Amino acid sequence: MxxxxxxxxxxxxxxxxxxxxxxxxxxxxxxxxxxxxxxxxxxxxxxxxxxxxxxxxxxxxxxxxxxxxxxxxxxxxxxxxxxxxxxxxxxxxxxxxxxxxxxxxxxxxxxxxxxxxxxxxxxxxxxxxxxxxxREKQYLSEIEDANAQLERRVTERTAELERALSEVTRLTGKLEQENMYLREEIELTQGVAGIVGRSGAVLSMLAAVRQVAASDATVLVSGETGTGKELVARAVHGSGSRSDRALIKVNCAALPAELIESELFGHEKGAFTGAHARHTGRFELADGGTIFLDEIAELTPALQARLLRVLEDGEFERVGGERSLRVDVRVIAATNRDLAAEVRTGAFREDLYYRLNVFPIACPALRDRTGDVPLLARHFLTRRAAESAKRPLKIPDDAMLRLEQYHWPGNVRELKNIIERAVIVSSGPDLEIPDPIGCGPAPDLPPKGASATLAECEREHIVAVMERTRWKVRGADGAAAVLGLKPTTLEAKMERLGIRRPGG
Missing domain, CATH: 3.40.50.2300 (Response regulator)
Structure with missing residues (x-):
């Protein structure tokens, strides 16, 4: 200067x-x-x-x-x-x-x-x-003027943004309501975790699923074979806090009694003949997640005692092992039998029953929700037609009426099998439903006061179906498909009920 x-x-x-x-x-x-x-x-x-x-x-x-x-x-x-x-x-x-x-x-x-x-x-x-x-005063004055102008612009812009946010909030609320409505519609037509239906029985069951999913409570799912007990278990797991962890399934009826303990709890190398290496059990695999014990009533008394300890303490030992293992597992069990009756006869432990029955969910039989038959039939038809790359098929009114009037001993699984077989054999635009459906009319029930037990009725029905299918268990025309059962489940039932082919 x-x-x-x-x-x-x-x-x-x-x-x-x-x-x-x-x-x-x-x-x-x-x-x-x-x-x-x-x-x-x-x-x-x-x-x-x-x-x-x-x-x-x-x-x-x-x-x-x-x-x-x-x-x-x-x-x-x-x-x-x-x-x-x-x-x-x-x-x-x-x-x-x-x-x-x-x-x-x-x-x-x-x-x-x-x-x-x-x-x-x-x-x-x-x-x-x-x-x-x-100069400093001039700069400060200019800065103050600029700040004042900026504050005015911020105030104006804030007001604009608040109005826009209010509109976004309004539209978001509207979209959420529409989304909720659409989800409900999708759930009715496509199902929650595969559970399709809009009958009161199904909606009550789904409400129970939503109630218990948020907790870690033990769930006991009951219902006849083919009613969707596994789907309910998957819905509970998928809607809960453990949904990102594994859901490990064990079919207690499909495994031989001598292997079920090793399958559940694992075994150490050399624990028994053929145990050439350590085996990780299903409870270890499910640690942090959920284990689904299907057909829980098939467990032996000894295994019931071991399961009770896991439920109470979260601890067990591998077969042949001495070290206790601790796991954090949610247990969902399922049965098609009346466990309370099993407790009364001594076939099932009372203390285990109460441990499992913390939150019971009953799966309704299809004959008790016939209003869902058209919805289920169309659902299975759409899925199967898409998988088989067939042109769209429709179910004629008379065929739908017969589906609604059928007694469905195999429940939803039997309906699914009927639809899938019909898709395969149908050559025209209409779905060709067999007549009669399944094995014909419902078997006569014993009159009131008859002394036949549930197991005896079940045995008679399985024998009747086996005779009609010439003792064929597997395949599209086998007894398992007719009854809406998995072949392994049917075989386990036959073993338990002592059903043998005459002369076999």
Missing amino acids: SRESVVDRHTVLVVDDNASNRRVLRDRIESRGLAVTEAADGRQALDSIRKSRPDVVLLDLVMPGLRGEEVLAELRADGELRDVAVIVVTAVDELESAVRCLEKGAVDYLVKPVKPALLAARLDACFERAQWRT
């Missing part, structure tokens, strides 16, 4: 009770092109400063009346004048005096006589500082 630009238009007030001293300072300052005013004492100095604020004040300390330090104090006490640059020019060459003046706001302290070059340098420093302060 050039000297001309620094000194241009600046004024200096010289305050000294000695006229000779004032004249010497005036001459030196005016020689640099600066404007100079004078004051003979402190009071005149304050009046002059208030009237026409100078850029710099050269202030003597020892004066009659108001002394220099008192002038400094009044300037610093005045909010409008505290920024005036004051250079003390005095004959008092004392450190204490200089410190006091600087503490009271003086920017410099010069001892008389002052060399011209030193005075010029100190004045230039004050002028530069004044210029920077002026």
Whole structure:
């Protein structure tokens, strides 16, 4: 910055009770092109400063009346004048005096006589500082204006965003309602975890699924074979907090009694003949997730006791092992038998029953929800037709009526098998439902008061179906398909009920 630009238009007030001293300072300052005013004492100095604020004040300390330090104090006490640059020019060459003046706001302290070059340098420093302060004030003013303008724009924009957010909230609520409605429609037509139906019995069952899914409570699913007990178990698991972990399934009826313990709890190497390596059991595999014990009533008393310990303590040992293992597993069990009756006969442990029956869910038989038959039939038809790449088929009204009137001993699984077989054999646009469906009319039930047990009725029905299918278990025309059972489940039932082919 050039000297001309620094000194241009600046004024200096010289305050000294000695006229000779004032004249010497005036001459030196005016020689640099600066404007100079004078004051003979402190009071005149304050009046002059208030009237026409100078850029710099050269202030003597020892004066009659108001002394220099008192002038400094009044300037610093005045909010409008505290920024005036004051250079003390005095004959008092004392450190204490200089410190006091600087503490009271003086920017410099010069001892008389002052060399011209030193005075010029100190004045230039004050002028530069004044210029920077002026620019700083301008910048601050501009920043304040910009901030005020920004705040106005933010306020306006915030109001716009709040209005937009309110509209988004309204539309989100509307979409959520529509989405809920559509989900309910999809659930009715496509099912929750494969469970299709809109009858009261199914809706109550699904409500129970939603209630228990959020907890880790043990669930006992009951219902006839083919009613969808495994689907209910999957729905409970899939809607709960463990849905990202494994659902391990064990069909207790499909495994031989001598292997079920090893399958559930695992075994150590050498635990028995053929145990060539350590085997991880299903409970270990399900740690952190869910284990589904299907056909729980088929467990032997010994295994029932071991299962009870797992439910109570979360601990077990592998077969042949000594170290206790601890697992965190949710248990869902299923049965097609009346466990309460099994408890009364001593076939099932009472304490285990109560441990399993924390939250019971009953799967309704298809004959008790015939209103769902058309929905289920169309659901299975759509799925099977898509899988087989066949053209769309429709179910004639008379065929649908026969489906609704059939007694469905094999429940939903039997209906699924009937539809799948019909898709395969149908050659025209209509689905060809066999007549009669299944094995014909429902078997006669024993009259009231008859002494036949549930197991005896079940045995008679299986024998009748086996005879009609010429003792064929597997295949599309086998007894398992007719009954709506898995072949392994039917074979286990026949073993349990002592059913043998005559002469076999």
